[in-house]
Amino acid sequence: MFLFFSFFFRGYILTYLIIEIILLLVFLNQLQKKKKKVWSEGIMWSNVVVQRIKAMGLMAMSEQLRTTTPTAVAAKAIAKQTHPPRAAAASRSFVSTMSNHSDLLQPIFEQKMKLRSKVRKSLKSMDPALRSQQDDAIQRIVLDSPWFKSCKRLCAYISCTSLREVDTSKLLAEILSNQPKDGDAHIAKRLYVPRVEDNNCYMRMFHISGVDDLVLNSMNILEPAPVDYDGNEREDDRSCAVMQAAEPVDLFLVPGLAFDKSGNRLGRGKGYYDALISKYQELAKERNWRKPLFVALSYSVQIMDEGIIPVTPNDVPIDALVSPSGAIPITPAALDRMNIGV
Numbered sequence: 001m002f003l004f005f006s007f008f009f010r011g012y013i014l015t016y017l018i019i020e021i022i023l024l025l026v027f028l029n030q031l032q033k034k035k036k037k038v039w040s041e042g043i044m045w046s047n048v049v050v051q052r053i054k055a056m057g058l059m060a061m062s063e064q065l066r067t068t069t070p071t072a073v074a075a076k077a078i079a080k081q082t083h084p085p086r087a088a089a090a091s092r093s094f095v096s097t098m099s100n101h102s103d104l105l106q107p108i109f110e111q112k113m114k115l116r117s118k119v120r121k122s123l124k125s126m127d128p129a130l131r132s133q134q135d136d137a138i139q140r141i142v143l144d145s146p147w148f149k150s151c152k153r154l155c156a157y158i159s160c161t162s163l164r165e166v167d168t169s170k171l172l173a174e175i176l177s178n179q180p181k182d183g184d185a186h187i188a189k190r191l192y193v194p195r196v197e198d199n200n201c202y203m204r205m206f207h208i209s210g211v212d213d214l215v216l217n218s219m220n221i222l223e224p225a226p227v228d229y230d231g232n233e234r235e236d237d238r239s240c241a242v243m244q245a246a247e248p249v250d251l252f253l254v255p256g257l258a259f260d261k262s263g264n265r266l267g268r269g270k271g272y273y274d275a276l277i278s279k280y281q282e283l284a285k286e287r288n289w290r291k292p293l294f295v296a297l298s299y300s301v302q303i304m305d306e307g308i309i310p311v312t313p314n315d316v317p318i319d320a321l322v323s324p325s326g327a328i329p330i331t332p333a334a335l336d337r338m339n340i341g342v
């Protein structure tokens, strides 16, 4: 009996112990699983934190990139820029992608406006005798120059007295008086002059062969009439507009309010000349034509020191300047053609 109970109790204790051990093992197993979960959750979160930090870093980096990419740098530079070096010509085409960001360019346009009114004032106060003397000197320099004499096709402005522009009347008279008459075999210079089109939206250059082709426009400037002397619409005659002509122009005589000896030019603020010149340069490149020479005519008071003329990406530099003191070649093309006389 004793033995039976002793075996029974021992068996019970043993069973109990086994059950306890199993429960302990299950508990430990559960605990381990829980520990694993806690650990892995910890890893998960630390990953999220790392990822967030990385994302924040990337955002910061991209923010940094956004403010240091060439485009952004260009935008900042444009806002600060008043006078890029001429060597920046290569970057002009790049920064021209920023040209629509008028808010960035606003400070430069304001500086341009200030300089325009300053120059207008000094032109207004110019002594008429000095003006006329300078008009003659400038036109004489052009007429006597080999680069003018040799040019076959040119674009020139018809000077406007009220705008106080350098006179071009003698140049134009000389060109138009040399037009071939019936049966005349000599080759004259082909002259194109500006006309503002489509409600002052843009400017085109049309061929004229005499003053009869001209009418006064709303700005009081002489320009080619929409209909030519024979009653034909100028637009219908393809060779009449310089952009449609089959042969290249050699020379552009351009007006403006201020210039410098690096080739910067300040116009009257419509962008007509910059737009036309850059379009013509593209056309010449497409057709493999020699680029025309862009020459500005300037009174002495219109020549500014370096760094004075504010410049935007659309501004096209000129090749040379003619002042009463002489012709100033600026670009290699001008040095080449003005000095050698081709």
Ligand SMILES: Nc1nc2c(c(=O)[nH]1)N(C=O)[C@@H](CNc1ccc(C(=O)N[C@@H](CCC(=O)O)C(=O)O)cc1)CN2
Pocket: 120, 157, 158, 159, 160, 163, 165, 194, 195, 196, 203, 219, 221, 255, 256, 268, 270, 271, 272, 273
């Ligand atoms: N002789 C000449 N013809 C030309 C030009 C030029 O500058 N000169 N152009 C070249 O583009 C085009 C016309 N553009 C013009 C642009 C502005 C003004 C003008 O009257 N400007 C006044 C200011 C007007 C204002 O601020 O609202 C001025 O400069 O005093 C005239 C013509 C085409 N023909």
Ligand SMILES: Nc1ncnc2c1ncn2[C@@H]1O[C@H](COP(=O)(O)OP(=O)(O)OP(=O)(O)O)[C@@H](O)[C@H]1O
Pocket: 099, 112, 256, 265, 266, 267, 268, 269, 270, 271, 272, 273, 274, 275, 276, 278, 312, 314, 315
């Ligand atoms: N190539 C171009 N294409 C389109 N818009 C242009 C071009 N050049 C200039 N513009 C625009 O014309 C306006 C006047 O420009 P800006 O003040 O440089 O003219 P400007 O040089 O004084 O005039 P112009 O070239 O007729 O003598 C600006 O709004 C400018 O963005």
